[in-house]
Structures are given as C-alpha cells and as structure tokens.
Amino acid sequence: MNYADIKKVDVANGPGVRVSLFVSGCTHRCEECFNPETWDFSYGAPFGAAEVEKILSLLSPDHIRGLSLLGGEPFEPENQGAVLELVTQVREKLPEKTIWCYSGYRFEELAAGSVGDHSRKLLEGIDVLVDGPFVLSKKDLGLRFRGSSNQRIIQVSPSLETGEIHLAGEYM
Secondary structure (H helix, E strand, O other), X not given: OEEEEEEEEEOOOOOOEEEEEEEOOOOOOOXXXXXXXXXXXOOOEEOOHHHHHHHHHHHOOOOEEEEEEEOOOOOOHHHHHHHHHHHHHHHHHOXXXXXXXXXXXXXXXXXXXXXXXXXXXXXXXXXXXXXXXOOHHHEOOOOOOOOEOOOEEXXXXXXXXXXXXXXXXXXX
C-alpha cells in the first residue's frame, strides 16, 4: 500500500486532536472529491513498518485523542492488509486511543465481509465509521465530520453487536 500523507495534528477528521493517515487508492472517484490525487494506488510513498512506528509515536502523547483513517479508501481490498496491521498495532499498544475511519463503502457491505478479504475484521478494529460516498448534490458545509448528508457517523461496536446501525449522535 502507498500513502499520501500522515498528519500529526488534525482537528477536522474526528473529535479532538488526532493523527490522520491518508492512504492512496480509491475506486469510488466521487465527483469533486477533496483529495482526487489519492485515487491513484501508486500515489505517494510506500507504507511499511517505519510508518507504523511513526504513527504509534505520534499517537503517544496524552493530548492526542486518536487515529483517523482516510484516503483514498482505507477499505479498498488492496489497502486492507496494511490498514488492518496498523489498526491491530494501535489497539495492542494504545488501546485508549479511538480509531475513526472514512469510507465510501457502506457499513452493511463491510460488515457482511463483501469488500475484500479483511473488511469485517478491519471494521471490528475501529470505533467510528463515517460511511458512504461523497455526493455533490448532498454536500452540506454545516455538517460536522462529513461532507454530504448521505454519509453516516456510525458507532461500530454496538452496530455490529445488534445488527442495527447506531449513529454517533454527539457528532451529528
């Protein structure tokens, strides 16, 4: 997997001060995407063990609330293995940190495991999923942590447990 950027201070993509990883590669190609350069799977630099260690180090301070995964598309089948490894490391070494993920895929597809080999396992490792593609006709600058009104901010664990979508109401 390649990545486009690692932001050590991000306050736009989840609550509090966060570290954000922007992965490369996306097949959704949403109209007026804010990051179209990340559609290309070869954009940026290779993501490996050194980048995982860098992210873990950046997440360590108490004032950092968590990790946000964006793109590109973290749930693209080609990206799932590397993203899952990062999520696993964060869960093991920094379990108090929250993990948010932005995906053009819908929760239902990911929970069913129908997107690549690791979509369900990766979904189980994150706290909050902002799902659905960006839709230009539903763009709303007044929304918090999402770009269009079709996107949902989902609490993953209770949604997986009950089989019903639990929206993260405090962020809506």
